[in-house]
Amino acid sequence: MTARKTELPPFLRHDLTDEQLVAMLRTMVMQRTLENRGFQLNRQGKIPFASASEGHEGVQAGAAMAFSRGKDILVPYYRDLGLALGIGLTPFEVLLSLFARADDHSAGRQFPHHYASRRLGLHTISSVIAAQLPHAVGAAYALQSRSELDRAVLTTFGDGATSEGEWHESINFAAVHRLPVVFLCENNEWAISTPLSKQMGQPDVYKRAAGYGLPGTVVDGMDPIACYEAVAAAMRRARSGGGPTLVEAKCYRFLSHTTDDDDRTYRSRDEVEARRKADPVPCFERLLVEHSVLTAEAAEALKRSVLEEANDATDRAEAMAYPAAHDLYERVYAERWDPWI
Amino acid sequence: MMASTDISTGTLQRHGLRDEQLLAIFRNMLLQRQLDNRGFQLNRQGKVPFALGSEGHEALQAGAAMAFNRGSDILAPYYRDLGLCLGIGLSPYEIMLSIFARATDHNGGRQFPNHYSSKSAGLMSFSSILAAHLPHAVGAAYAIKYRGETGRAVLATCGDGTTSEGEWHESMNFVAVHKLPFVMLVENNEWAISTPLDKQMAEPQIWKRAAGYGMPGRRFNGFDPIETYEAVKEAMDRARSGGGPTLVEGTCYRYLAHSTDDNDMTYRTRDTVTERRKQDPVPAFEAVLLEHGIVDAAGVNEMRQSVLRETNEATDTAEAQPYPEPADLYKHVYEGAWQPWQS
Numbered sequence: 178m179t180a181r182k183t184e185l186p187p188f189l190r191h192d193l194t195d196e197q198l199v200a201m202l203r204t205m206v207m208q209r210t211l212e213n214r215g216f217q218l219n220r221q222g223k224i225p226f227a228s229a230s231e232g233h234e235g236v237q238a239g240a241a242m243a244f245s246r247g248k249d250i251l252v253p254y255y256r257d258l259g260l261a262l263g264i265g266l267t268p269f270e271v272l273l274s275l276f277a278r279a280d281d282h283s284a285g286r287q288f289p290h291h292y293a294s295r296r297l298g299l300h301t302i303s304s305v306i307a308a309q310l311p312h313a314v315g316a317a318y319a320l321q322s323r324s325e326l327d328r329a330v331l332t333t334f335g336d337g338a339t340s341e342g343e344w345h346e347s348i349n350f351a352a353v354h355r356l357p358v359v360f361l362c363e364n365n366e367w368a369i370s371t372p373l374s375k376q377m378g379q380p381d382v383y384k385r386a387a388g389y390g391l392p393g394t395v396v397d398g399m400d401p402i403a404c405y406e407a408v409a410a411a412m413r414r415a416r417s418g419g420g421p422t423l424v425e426a427k428c429y430r431f432l433s434h435t436t437d438d439d440d441r442t443y444r445s446r447d448e449v450e451a452r453r454k455a456d457p458v459p460c461f462e463r464l465l466v467e468h469s470v471l472t473a474e475a476a477e478a479l480k481r482s483v484l485e486e487a488n489d490a491t492d493r494a495e496a497m498a499y500p501a502a503h504d505l506y507e508r509v510y511a512e513r514w515d516p517w518i
Numbered sequence: 519m520m521a522s523t524d525i526s527t528g529t530l531q532r533h534g535l536r537d538e539q540l541l542a543i544f545r546n547m548l549l550q551r552q553l554d555n556r557g558f559q560l561n562r563q564g565k566v567p568f569a570l571g572s573e574g575h576e577a578l579q580a581g582a583a584m585a586f587n588r589g590s591d592i593l594a595p596y597y598r599d600l601g602l603c604l605g606i607g608l609s610p611y612e613i614m615l616s617i618f619a620r621a622t623d624h625n626g627g628r629q630f631p632n633h634y635s636s637k638s639a640g641l642m643s644f645s646s647i648l649a650a651h652l653p654h655a656v657g658a659a660y661a662i663k664y665r666g667e668t669g670r671a672v673l674a675t676c677g678d679g680t681t682s683e684g685e686w687h688e689s690m691n692f693v694a695v696h697k698l699p700f701v702m703l704v705e706n707n708e709w710a711i712s713t714p715l716d717k718q719m720a721e722p723q724i725w726k727r728a729a730g731y732g733m734p735g736r737r738f739n740g741f742d743p744i745e746t747y748e749a750v751k752e753a754m755d756r757a758r759s760g761g762g763p764t765l766v767e768g769t770c771y772r773y774l775a776h777s778t779d780d781n782d783m784t785y786r787t788r789d790t791v792t793e794r795r796k797q798d799p800v801p802a803f804e805a806v807l808l809e810h811g812i813v814d815a816a817g818v819n820e821m822r823q824s825v826l827r828e829t830n831e832a833t834d835t836a837e838a839q840p841y842p843e844p845a846d847l848y849k850h851v852y853e854g855a856w857q858p859w860q861s
Contacts (some may be wrong), residue, residue, distance in 0.1 A: 339691075340687075340688065340691050340692075341684065341687075341688070342683065342684015342685055342686075342687055342688050343684055344684075344687070345682075345683075345684055345686070345687030345688075346682065346683070346684050346687075349682050349719060349720075350682075352719070352720035352721070353716075353717060353718065353719060353720050355720075374695075375695060376695065377691065377694070377695060377731075377732065378691070378694025378695050378697075378731050378732025378733055379694075379729075379730070379731070379732030384729060384730050385727070385730030385731075386730075387721070387726055387729065387730070388721060388724075388726045388727030388728075388729065388730045389719070389720060389721055389727075390719065390720030390721030391720060
């Protein structure tokens, strides 16, 4: 065992401790488990909808580790289950969102997987592509105008969002005012059913950074450690007054866009199977076991523990009450007002 | 010294432009300057409600217009493109009808002054809303490609301020994806009304954005009409032959206030403007033509007189035209003659 270890190529872990590496793996396994749970619950007719983030586990676990809880602000998009988990959202909170129960942060009003948490600095999410970016830039502008140092905004989006006018306006504004914001593109090559080649004239989102006068970096989105390092460097720059960065993580979307989408109508099974070979979850588990960050037995125990927690969260959330019909106008007007009375 | 003049040999790099074309470019520049000033004068006289200033854009617009193929290309300009519109065939009289908002104007006196349109010239009606014309221009380019028409392209223009708009980005991305016959010509005059370039973008060289879209980009000296012609022609030829879109950026300067409603002394100094006036493209190009014997001093003088006469005549004729009739309010709005108040 010791002899084999010396034959391995150097393991670039940056400043990540064993505990952090294992925490990243656990986030990735939890994301995968809850992801599948969402699809299962939908097929069982228990929830109306779920969106899919399989294949994004590496970039999201890595990026979440670069986020400073209690200080930074996260403005994600709807495919960021792992990022939300990674910054502290619990599986129970995720399931409350999926089941649209009264105790959910939006009291069951929001789309499934559109979380929000004031406690965690997690902005509520918009389904409208790129609509979150002006909000993220506004939060960063507030940090700057209040001279709040050592804080930054992390905002995420897919490759499809980069074609939206709001994307452009947000990045340009952030660049002009050197705002503390990191734009993280999770480029999974598919904007619902639109392939990258029909989305952009050239495939590298990060190359747009130069035109805005901000740094752009690209990273293997299947590699959580590389993603951590890229996002951490960008967040450090933002927190220290160095302005915004555009980070592009190349990943892949293994599932359909959502439970309402059938991806067989626009891409082949062969394509998906070929890309599955780079699945970040088993790859990262193997890496950590090979480098003795955790044992194979510990990895199995981790997976069992995740499954138990996911089951427990599912059962508890399902048992919660729906919002009461008479609460319809709650959280809509400043004070309680029942227009029909 | 203009880039089109080879410093070592002193010869003029005319890029295929004949003497007549060089003189036409110069005359267009003189006419633009004259009409530009006329618009401001008429406003100060209380005769027209509004006019826009394009002084400083003469070389860029006259050069670009020479790269436009009348009868086949489509022009989607913005509101500071007086010289471009003159260059593709709009007459001073048509300009004056627009400024005076008379009934015989192309849009019946409904549009903003300096917002021309001409079906015969391939000149799309334009919007005061920054970048709103670009999706329209992209649509025109998409139609050309969709119909399989070859040898045609769309020339769209905008200022530096417009590049911050979402529509600018969406238009650029769409033409790049679909390789449309489209040229985006940015007239970078360093001022978006009162917003200076450094508050508009962190990277002042707009052409550098082209790489991010996957299209060629190029910057040229917009004070040099010949260099402008060459850059825009190269891009238009590429577009016409199926090579896809190009982003071209011409550097220039806005000498006047944004419009007759703007006082630029509240946001920039007279000294700055005076300093930049030293590069004024109109006398600079005149000097080039004189130096290379393309025209003599008498010829220039005659041309100036002719431009002034034409401007005066256009002004007088347009001013004498009637305003639109109130009864024609709904004309150009609904198909056929429908008068809602008589229903």
